[in-house]
Amino acid sequence: MSGEALTQETILRDCPRMTPDDCFTFECNRSLDCFTRCCADVVIVLTPYDVLRLKKALGIDSSEFLDRYTLSPFTEEQKIPTVILRMHSETKKCPFVTDQGCSVYADRPWACRMYPLGVAEPKNPSPADHAFHFLVREDLCHGHGRGQSCGVRQWLADQGIDAYEMMGASFRDLMLHDFWDQGEALTPQKMDMYYMACFDLDRFRRFVFETRFLDLFQVDEARVEALRSDDEELLEFAMQWLRFSLFGEKTMKARPDVVRARRTEQPLSTAGGVS
Numbered sequence: 001m002s003g004e005a006l007t008q009e010t011i012l013r014d015c016p017r018m019t020p021d022d023c024f025t026f027e028c029n030r031s032l033d034c035f036t037r038c039c040a041d042v043v044i045v046l047t048p049y050d051v052l053r054l055k056k057a058l059g060i061d062s063s064e065f066l067d068r069y070t071l072s073p074f075t076e077e078q079k080i081p082t083v084i085l086r087m088h089s090e091t092k093k094c095p096f097v098t099d100q101g102c103s104v105y106a107d108r109p110w111a112c113r114m115y116p117l118g119v120a121e122p123k124n125p126s127p128a129d130h131a132f133h134f135l136v137r138e139d140l141c142h143g144h145g146r147g148q149s150c151g152v153r154q155w156l157a158d159q160g161i162d163a164y165e166m167m168g169a170s171f172r173d174l175m176l177h178d179f180w181d182q183g184e185a186l187t188p189q190k191m192d193m194y195y196m197a198c199f200d201l202d203r204f205r206r207f208v209f210e211t212r213f214l215d216l217f218q219v220d221e222a223r224v225e226a227l228r229s230d231d232e233e234l235l236e237f238a239m240q241w242l243r244f245s246l247f248g249e250k251t252m253k254a255r256p257d258v259v260r261a262r263r264t265e266q267p268l269s270t271a272g273g274v275s
């Protein structure tokens with residue numbers, strides 16, 4: 001597929017499906033005339049783990065990262081907030097691209113790692129119709145057909161996709177939850193909870209430690225300690241809390257005294273708001 005905007009529909013219908021053992025030939029390096037051209041005027045949707053890795057790599061707070069480097073466009077049809085990398089307003093370049101290449105290469109987002117592979121999953125996967133990879137061919141990219149042949153599995157391993165898949169699993173489950181098919185819109189307050197828990201992890205940490213949060217929920221002491229400094233642990237916890245708050249699942253346990261007083265308390269899901 002080339003020169004045509006890919007949609008979920010066209011991918012599922014038209015793209016040749018690749019197995020982990022299928023091979024392709026692709027090379028990306030400074031000698032190509034297209035070097036870094038792909039790092040401009042492009043929509044890069046960030047996952048929560050992308051934000052976590054990038055803000056850590058830059059040594060800044062998640063709130064500062066989101067303010068400085070991202071946009072969160074919102075349309076009426078959208079059910080949940082999304083975060084994209086903010087390209088320079090005039091040059092349209094990614095904030096991290098330099099003449100030497102990507103300045104955050106070791107922590108570059110999932111989408112940048114995956115290229116030229118895409119991944120698609122049918123809405124109702126079955127053994128005969130399951131997730132698959134496919135090749136993305138952009139006209140501006142001259143890396144196709146060059147270099148050595150590489151298998152899909154090997155490419156994903158070389159790009160360090162495993163950690164992103166592992167840390168992205170809970171977020172993926174959250175996004176694919178049946179709740180979103182029911183057509184119910186989130187209130188602005190729940191939208192903000194979602195944004196905070198998924199993307200503004202340092203704000204979520206303040207929410208946990210600087211409000212009544214830990215008075216309301218039973219959280220193992222060792223885990224509480226881990227949540228103070230371990231961003232990966234905090235992100236998993238945030239996903240758990242969102243399932244409780246948005247879907248009413250029993251992923252969090254209220255303290256017994258809170259359960260007793262619950263009828264007169266404000267809802268646990270929104271208690272202790274933080275700015």
Ligand code: SF4
Nearest residue numbers: 039094096097102112
């Ligand atoms: S994060 Fe790096 S690889 Fe991705 S678009 Fe920006 S400069 Fe390019």
Ligand code: SF4
Nearest residue numbers: 028034036038141143
């Ligand atoms: S356009 Fe393709 S080959 Fe060129 S730098 Fe980007 S990914 Fe690499």
